[in-house]
Amino acid sequence: MEEKIKHLLASVVHPETERNLIESGFVEHVAAASGKVTIVLRFSKTRDPFAVKIKNAVEELLRREFPGDEVLxxxxxxxxxxxxxxxxxxxxxxxxxxxxxxxxxxxxxxxxVTANLAIALRNRGFRVGVLDADIYGPSQPRMFGVEGYLPDAVQEQGADRIVPAESMDVRIMSIGFFIKPDDALLWRGAMAVSALKQMIHQTRWGALDFLLVDLPPGTGDIHLSIIGELKIDAAVIVSTPQQVAVADVRRGVEMFRNENVSIPVAGIVENMAWFTPAELPQNRYYLFGKGGARRFAEENGVDFLGEIPLVQSIMEGADEGHPAAGIDPRVETWYRDIADKIVSKVVKG
Known part of the structure; x- marks a missing residue:
C-alpha cells in the first residue's frame, strides 16, 4: 500500500520546480496501517508559498483513493x-x-476539433503533431484512421525513441496505441501520468511548428502533470452552446488562469453550434441552444474563436478517419479562421 501511495504522490507536481514530490525529495515519511494514512512532507524552503496548496492537493488525492481511511x-x-x-x-x-x-x-x-485544427494548420503549411493525452477515451487513432498502428521503438543517441503514426502529414501519438479501448477507464493516478510522460519525452516528434495536445475532459491531476511536463503556449477550450456545457467551461478557464499555472487562454470554440442538413444547406437548426459559449466568452474576458456547426461531413470524417477540414471546403474555412486566430496569438513576430 505504501508503494501505491508513493506512486500517487508522484502525480503531484510542485508548480515552481515543475517536478513531482517524489523526484524533488519532498516526501519524508509514508505510513499506512490500521485505516490511517500518514504523510510527512518536508519542503526545502522555509515558508514555501505552495506548501498549503500542495498539502491540500495531497489530502484530496488520498481521501479520494482511500475513502475509508483517515488521512493525515x-x-x-x-x-x-x-x-x-x-x-x-x-x-x-x-x-x-x-x-x-x-x-x-x-x-x-x-x-x-483537435483533429480538424491540426489539418487546418497543416493546410497553412505548418508542421503539425497531435498528442492524444485523453486517457479516458483516446479518439485520435480513429480520427486519423490509424487505429491498428503499433508504435516501433528505435535507438537514437543511446536512448529509446517511440515512432509516432503519420496520417495526412500529421504526426500522431496516442495513449490509445498502448491500451485496449475497454481498459481506458481503468487508468488513473500515477500509472497514467507515467505513461503520458514517456509519450511526451520519448516520442520521435522531430521538428514541429505546432503540437496540439488533446487533454482529458474536465480538470484534475493529469492536466497539471501534463502542464508540468510541457511548455504550453496557449489553451483552447471547446464547448457546445448548452448551458450545462458552458457552466463547466468556467472550471477550465480558472485552471489555466490560476497563478500557479498561468497559461494564456487563446479562446473558446463553440462546437455543434447549429445543425445544417445536407439537403437544406442554408438552414440552421439550433439543437443545443444558441450562442451560449459566445456569451460566456464576452462576459468573462475570453476571446471567442469561432463556431463549428454539426454537418454530415464532420461526423463522417470522424468515423472514417479523414478529418473533414481536409476534404470539405466549407469545414476547412471554418477551421482555418479559428487556426489563424490561434496562430496570431502564439506566434510572436
Whole structure:
C-alpha cells in the first residue's frame, strides 16, 4: 500500500520546480496501517508559498483513493535541499509551439476539433503533431484512421525513441496505441501520468511548428502533470452552446488562469453550434441552444474563436478517419479562421 501511495504522490507536481514530490525529495515519511494514512512532507524552503496548496492537493488525492481511511498530511519546512536529479532527456526540443485543447466536460467534440485544427494548420503549411493525452477515451487513432498502428521503438543517441503514426502529414501519438479501448477507464493516478510522460519525452516528434495536445475532459491531476511536463503556449477550450456545457467551461478557464499555472487562454470554440442538413444547406437548426459559449466568452474576458456547426461531413470524417477540414471546403474555412486566430496569438513576430 505504501508503494501505491508513493506512486500517487508522484502525480503531484510542485508548480515552481515543475517536478513531482517524489523526484524533488519532498516526501519524508509514508505510513499506512490500521485505516490511517500518514504523510510527512518536508519542503526545502522555509515558508514555501505552495506548501498549503500542495498539502491540500495531497489530502484530496488520498481521501479520494482511500475513502475509508483517515488521512493525515504533515508539512515541515526548511529541510535540506533536495538532491539534484538528472534532467529528463526529451524529444520535445524541436517543437516550436504547444497548444492544449481542453473542455470542461466530455461529449462536446473536443477531439474532433483537435483533429480538424491540426489539418487546418497543416493546410497553412505548418508542421503539425497531435498528442492524444485523453486517457479516458483516446479518439485520435480513429480520427486519423490509424487505429491498428503499433508504435516501433528505435535507438537514437543511446536512448529509446517511440515512432509516432503519420496520417495526412500529421504526426500522431496516442495513449490509445498502448491500451485496449475497454481498459481506458481503468487508468488513473500515477500509472497514467507515467505513461503520458514517456509519450511526451520519448516520442520521435522531430521538428514541429505546432503540437496540439488533446487533454482529458474536465480538470484534475493529469492536466497539471501534463502542464508540468510541457511548455504550453496557449489553451483552447471547446464547448457546445448548452448551458450545462458552458457552466463547466468556467472550471477550465480558472485552471489555466490560476497563478500557479498561468497559461494564456487563446479562446473558446463553440462546437455543434447549429445543425445544417445536407439537403437544406442554408438552414440552421439550433439543437443545443444558441450562442451560449459566445456569451460566456464576452462576459468573462475570453476571446471567442469561432463556431463549428454539426454537418454530415464532420461526423463522417470522424468515423472514417479523414478529418473533414481536409476534404470539405466549407469545414476547412471554418477551421482555418479559428487556426489563424490561434496562430496570431502564439506566434510572436
Amino acid at each position: 498530511v504533515v508539512v515541515k519546512e526548511g529541510g535540506a535541499a533536495p538532491r539534484p536529479e538528472p534532467k529528463t532527456r526529451t524529444t520535445t526540443g524541436d517543437i516550436a509551439h504547444v497548444v492544449a485543447i481542453a473542455s470542461g466536460k466530455g461529449g462536446v467534440g473536443k477531439s474532433t
